[in-house]
Amino acid sequence: MIRKFHLKMDTREAIAGYLFVAPLMLGLIILTLIPVLGSLLLSFTNWNFVAGLGGIKFAGMDNFIRLFHDDAFMKSLLNNLLFIITVPVTIIVALLLAILIDKQVFLKDLFKVIYFLPYISSVVAIAMVWQVMFHPSLGPVNQFLMSLGWSNPPKWLADIHYALPSLMLIQIWIQLGYNIIIFIAGLQSIPKDLYEAADIDGANSWRKFRNITVPCISPTTFFLLVTGVIGSFKIFDLIQVLTQGGPANSTTVIVYELYDTAFNQLKTGYASSMALVLFLICLIITALQMLAQKKWVNY
Amino acid sequence: MRKELLSRTIWTIAMGLLGIAFLLPFLWMLSTSFKLEKDVFNFPIQWLPQQWNLIENYKQVWSGDFARYYGNSIYITLATTIINVLICALAAYGFSKLRFPGRDAMFVVVLALYMVPPQASLVPQFLLFNWLNLIDTHLGLILINSFSIIGAFMLKQFFMGVNNEYLESARMDGAGHFRSFLQIAFPLIRPAVATYAILRFIWTWNDYQYPLIFLKSKELFTIQLGIRLFGDQYGDVYSLMMAGAVSAILPLLIIFALGQKQVIEGIALGGVKG
Numbered sequence: 001m002i003r004k005f006h007l008k009m010d011t012r013e014a015i016a017g018y019l020f021v022a023p024l025m026l027g028l029i030i031l032t033l034i035p036v037l038g039s040l041l042l043s044f045t046n047w048n049f050v051a052g053l054g055g056i057k058f059a060g061m062d063n064f065i066r067l068f069h070d071d072a073f074m075k076s077l078l079n080n081l082l083f084i085i086t087v088p089v090t091i092i093v094a095l096l097l098a099i100l101i102d103k104q105v106f107l108k109d110l111f112k113v114i115y116f117l118p119y120i121s122s123v124v125a126i127a128m129v130w131q132v133m134f135h136p137s138l139g140p141v142n143q144f145l146m147s148l149g150w151s152n153p154p155k156w157l158a159d160i161h162y163a164l165p166s167l168m169l170i171q172i173w174i175q176l177g178y179n180i181i182i183f184i185a186g187l188q189s190i191p192k193d194l195y196e197a198a199d200i201d202g203a204n205s206w207r208k209f210r211n212i213t214v215p216c217i218s219p220t221t222f223f224l225l226v227t228g229v230i231g232s233f234k235i236f237d238l239i240q241v242l243t244q245g246g247p248a249n250s251t252t253v254i255v256y257e258l259y260d261t262a263f264n265q266l267k268t269g270y271a272s273s274m275a276l277v278l279f280l281i282c283l284i285i286t287a288l289q290m291l292a293q294k295k296w297v298n299y
Numbered sequence: 300m301r302k303e304l305l306s307r308t309i310w311t312i313a314m315g316l317l318g319i320a321f322l323l324p325f326l327w328m329l330s331t332s333f334k335l336e337k338d339v340f341n342f343p344i345q346w347l348p349q350q351w352n353l354i355e356n357y358k359q360v361w362s363g364d365f366a367r368y369y370g371n372s373i374y375i376t377l378a379t380t381i382i383n384v385l386i387c388a389l390a391a392y393g394f395s396k397l398r399f400p401g402r403d404a405m406f407v408v409v410l411a412l413y414m415v416p417p418q419a420s421l422v423p424q425f426l427l428f429n430w431l432n433l434i435d436t437h438l439g440l441i442l443i444n445s446f447s448i449i450g451a452f453m454l455k456q457f458f459m460g461v462n463n464e465y466l467e468s469a470r471m472d473g474a475g476h477f478r479s480f481l482q483i484a485f486p487l488i489r490p491a492v493a494t495y496a497i498l499r500f501i502w503t504w505n506d507y508q509y510p511l512i513f514l515k516s517k518e519l520f521t522i523q524l525g526i527r528l529f530g531d532q533y534g535d536v537y538s539l540m541m542a543g544a545v546s547a548i549l550p551l552l553i554i555f556a557l558g559q560k561q562v563i564e565g566i567a568l569g570g571v572k573g
Contacts, residue, residue: 124523282419
């Protein structure tokens with residue numbers, strides 16, 4: 001009797017369990033799993049979705065061969081690689097600011113809020129502000145530079161050489177606060193007695209930073225590095241609003257190419273092959289992360 | 300001791316100046332939105348306008364379709380946040396507090412899907428929604444943002460901290476699983492739910508990519524698409540553009556001001572990222 005009752009309880013719990021996770025699982029299967037498999041299949045086809053299902057033509061590896069001869073796409077790949085530079089720069093600046101905010105100042109919470117503001121603000125609104133600030137002739141940035149005596153300052157977002165660095169600068173400005181918050185949380189988990197022991201041994205600030213802070217914070221640094229690099233491959237909003245990949249493809253990135261190919265040029269199959277490349281890149285970074293983690297993170 | 304106080308004061312002032320420099324784009328945006336258009340590019344920059352034009356600027360921004368975009372954004376963001384939080388909380392409870400065959404395998408699938416960049420599934424998502432006639436509807440936009448792995452992870456961590464004895468004793472008293480979830484576990488993790496809800500609100504309010512691809516009709520636009528359109532229309536009227544930008548950011552600043560502590564703690568805790 002008691003056993004039977006237990007069995008019934010277990011079955012009821014199992015049914016309840018499936019019902020609890022069902023909405024999320026169904027959503028993920030329909031909106032993520034099936035679409036990813038769809039991307040995989042479509043990447044081997046030549047198709048404009050407006051032509052209807054009858055218009056699908058199998059194309060084998062053609063899309064991928066074309067990708068490597070597509071100057072705009074190769075440029076976008078290169079730009080994405082260059083964008084990775086923003087990640088270590090943000091991490092280093094954020095670590096220094098986090099240490100100062102954590103140890104050296106009054107009004108700690110206020111400083112956290114200041115640096116966090118760009119991160120929570122809408123990218124579109126922020127992009128518009130920077131667009132006006134970077135205005136080639138009238139914007140405050142160039143007016144300031146000209147007042148310092150630089151007669152011919154760069155045209156920033158409108159300049160083929162300066163557009164990408166300008167975007168990188170804005171990206172660092174946006175991401176800094178997030179990195180600072182994570183670092184401060186990491187710093188607070190370092191045991192205080194390590195620093196006290198170092199004080200007794202007469203270590204100076206630099207040695208404490210080098211031999212205690214840096215190794216103890218390495219899991220946080222590693223986390224920020226990996227999420228930052230993966231995040232940098234997904235950059236889109238800033239570019240769509242500010243440059244649309246221009247001037248002359250100098251700021252195009254994979255996701256922008258994907259968007260443009262799929263939704264402006266309506267090349268569904270070709271865009272899917274770009275999606276697959278993006279997916280593979282993220283997968284490789286994650287795999288590298290798992291390998292590297294054992295080597296250089298101290299827990 | 301006095302030496303430390305002095306050093307702290309000096310660092311605070313230095314960091315304060317740096318912080319102001321960091322916020323200059325915001326200050327410039329705000330001050331420009333108060334100005335007459337002819338004064339926008341005066342140099343040296345007048346941080347306080349010579350002639351105030353605040354009311355006129357904002358009146359002109361809000362006289363157009365702005366209020367409609369705002370309403371759309373508020374509706375979409377609230378609906379998405381509520382549905383998303385509910386779905387995540389249910390799944391998180393199921394994965395942490397209920398035992399059923401295949402649970403761990405399912406969770407591994409969820410973990411694996413987390414590695415998929417959203418843009419890798421964008422094109423088929425669009426095709427699917429197009430086929431279901433959900434393109435250019437608010438419902439489509441709400442649905443696409445309603446299922447979030449990060450939310451399920453975050454809330455699962457907190458449900459695991461809820462003592463099983465509470466739930467078991469509730470069940471002894473005859474409460475079903477749904478009632479123990481709703482009346483015992485959920486209230487216990489309410490602060491975590493609030494944190495996640497605020498973050499989800501911010502992320503949805505700021506979402507640009509999905510509205511850009513899913514919405515076609517101007518009357519359905521969210522505020523992000525709205526200010527973009529506004530920027531195209533008033534591309535040379537910078538005082539109005541900045542008043543538009545301020546208007547788009549303002550609700551976020553209010554939400555952030557109210558839940559500042561939760562947001563920062565939430566971000567720090569999970570290393571959460573949208």
